[in-house]
Amino acid sequence: MNNILVQTKGLKVTFSAEAGMFGGEARVVKAVDDVSIDIAERETYALVGESGCGKTTLGRAILRLVPTTGGQVFFRGEDLSSLSPEAMRSLRRKMQIIFQDPYASLNPRMRVREILAEPFRTHEPKMSAKDVDERIAALLSVVGMRSDTMRKYPHQFSGGQRQRIGIARALALNPEFIVCDEAVSALDVSIQAQVLNLLSDLQKEFRLTYLFITHNLSVVRHIADKVCVMFLGKAMEIGDTEDLFARPFHPYTKFLIAAAPVPDPTQRDRERLLLKGDIPSPINLPPGCRFSTRCPYAQERCRMEEPEAVALEGRAVSCHYPLV
Amino acid sequence: MHDDERVSDNKMKTPDSGQGIAPEKIEVKKDDVETLFGDVFRAFQKNRSALVGLCVVLFITVLALSAPYVLSHDPYTMNLDNRNQPPSEAHWFGTDTYGRDLMARVIFGARISLVIGLIPAFLATCIGSILGVASGFYGGKTDFWIMRLADVVLAFPSLLLAMVIMYTLGANLFNIFIALSIVGWASTSRIVRSQTLALKEKEFVEAAxxxxxxxxxxxxxxILPNCLPNIMVVFTMSIPSAIMQEAGLSFLGVGAQPPTPSWGLLVSQGKEFIFSAPWVAIIPGVAILILVLAFNFMGDGLRDAIDPYMKD
Incomplete structure (x- = not known):
């Protein structure tokens, strides 16, 4: 369980809105700012946070789909930035992604057969058309779809079915690591459950490791082994799911968990923890802790000095005054 | 609709655990394999106005190709006793100012107009699509230089630019192709580039x-297959505009040279007699109109046929 499969060290991704032709200030957004995470083999690692906190960017940076500006990503101890483009291309079969929007993630002009044949055409160019078709049919049955769906176009399916096709594509080359980028957020709740169950069945069957990016805390609780809570590009708290939900150390985690709706009407009157103030602009971060402008526990030091991640009871917490 | 989908989703079996990849032999039927061409053709057939457009284009093409065999008059033979005659039994479209049979000239002119319409429009669309997609996809310096080049082309009035090119290269048919292609690629490249920029961010491209x-x-x-409907529309729109530009160039004396019976030339020659012998200008004008419309109908039908959302 403790073999590290994917690791990031001080990963940074910045986006810059370039200065115009006639000068003006170049603005830099640190979408991912110095994030280090370790994902162990066969675990489900969840990345949570509100919209715009950089969780999707982190997922894509790990797959090298967006350029990084600092830090490293290791896959089985191999630094991905040191790989040649060819080596990276062949490593891509080991790491795949499932997207949020099943309507945008399938090329509308390709039939299901062509969509699912693409992994094989890319990595197994010598495979015969007949073999490819057999593999595709097998993939479709793994995700619970009939093989005659091959002839159809993506728009002929419902969201849940499309998502299954997207999952089949990610599974095609027997990957070890899959980034699930809000993989169920766009689906109906009833279908979310089906797809989540499918994902966890597949995990057992094919010994997969998931990086599960989501803003849905009940999903995290349901499937994740480990959680990393992100806020404005930075990891605030990292820990085992059970512990972290039971006893959050970082104030942000506490408020995030408190904000999740509870599906129990008898608890309607539970104490609400509400934050005041706005999220600071990611272009213009406060000097100290980036949560200090909203944190009710913030003290002078929090506004001056950015906290480093500290190890605390097996967790990493970026806070000067954790809620122990 | 939504409820139906949900029900069918529920019905789908979940995978039995322990079932590996490639569990069963799956028969793949021959007719499973369908091509894009086959799909497009079937959808196109259902579209009546597209079929009419296709028929008209085919009719004009066949007529133009068989012109020397079906016409009783020669388009170049002058007969000064017989000038500006109205349509009659001997000359169905009448005669022009030199007594030449107008029908023969219009049908011969179809050859030039078809070629002028298709070849430069095709070349301009190809060049524009490739440069546009490269510009949008690679970005950076490639994008900068291709777009600045397009700006230069677009900054000139297109007829003026075509004239300059024709003056420099000399007036003949081949040079008309070159001139109209150089003038025409820029707007196509802009359209394809913007489409590429949007498609590049799509998740299916990221998946790839x-x-x-x-x-x-x-x-x-x-990228390109998803730009195809737009490219198709741009292509069909540039056929008539190429025909018109050729007419303009011919009128200005740098396009087709008399006595070549290009439609543009026929219209501009006939306009001098628009009150005394209106058919000399109107008939070739109507011919241009019909051909241009036919191409537009065809293009519309093709665009719908290519669009997967329009099917079934």
Whole structure:
């Protein structure tokens, strides 16, 4: 369980809105700012946070789909930035992604057969058309779809079915690591459950490791082994799911968990923890802790000095005054 | 609709655990394999105005090709006793100012107009699509230089630019192709570039990148096919505009040279007699109108046929 499969060290991704032709200030957004995470083999690692906190960017940076500006990503101890483009291309079969929007993630002009044949055409160019078709049919049955769906176009399916096709594509080359980028957020709740169950069945069957990016805390609780809570590009708290939900150390985690709706009407009157103030602009971060402008526990030091991640009871917490 | 989908989703079996990849032999039927061409053709057949357009284009093409065999008059033979005659039994479209049979000239002119319409429009669309997709997909310096080049082309009034090119190269048919292609690619490249910029951010393109698909393959497999409806429309729109530009060039004396019976030339020659012998200008004008409309109908039908959302 403790073999590290994917690791990031001080990963940074910045986006810059370039200065115009006639000068003006170049603005830099640190979408991912110095994030280090370790994902162990066969675990489900969840990345949570509100919209715009950089969780999707982190997922894509790990797959090298967006350029990084600092830090490293290791896959089985191999630094991905040191790989040649060819080596990276062949490593891509080991790491795949499932997207949020099943309507945008399938090329509308390709039939299901062509969509699912693409992994094989890319990595197994010598495979015969007949073999490819057999593999595709097998993939479709793994995700619970009939093989005659091959002839159809993506728009002929419902969201849940499309998502299954997207999952089949990610599974095609027997990957070890899959980034699930809000993989169920766009689906109906009833279908979310089906797809989540499918994902966890597949995990057992094919010994997969998931990086599960989501803003849905009940999903995290349901499937994740480990959680990393992100806020404005930075990891605030990292820990085992059970512990972290039971006893959050970082104030942000506490408020995030408190904000999740509870599906129990008898608890309607539970104490609400509400934050005041706005999220600071990611272009213009406060000097100290980036949560200090909203944190009710913030003290002078929090506004001056950015906290480093500290190890605390097996967790990493970026806070000067954790809620122990 | 939504409820139906949900029900069918529920019905789908979940995978039995322990069932590996490639569990059963799956028969793949021959007719499973369908091509894009087959699909498009079937959808196109259902569209009546597109079929009419196709028929008209085919009719004019056949007529133009068989012109020397079906016409009783020669388009170049002058007969000064017989000038500006109205349509009659001997001359169905009448005669022009030199007594030449107008029908023969219009049908011969179809050859030139078809070629002028198709070849430069095709060349301009190809050049524009490739440069536009490269510009949008690769970005950076490639984008900068291609777009600045397009700006230069677009900054000139197109007729003026075509004239300059024709003056420099000399007036003949081949040079008309070159001139009209150079004038025409820029707007296509702009349209294709903006489409590419939007498509590049789509998740299916990202999925292809995550699979390690090569850039060039992404362009040809994912980007260009999704630009195709727009390219199709641009292409059909540029056929009539190429025909019109040729007419303008011919009018200004740098296009088709008399006595070549190009439609543009016929209209501009006939306009001097628009009150005394209106058919000399109107008939070739109507011919242009019919051909242009036919191409537009065809283009519309083709665009709908290519669009997967329009099917069934």
């Amino acid at each position: 990148r995550a699979l390690g698909v090569k850039k060039r393959t992404i362009i040809f497999r994912h």
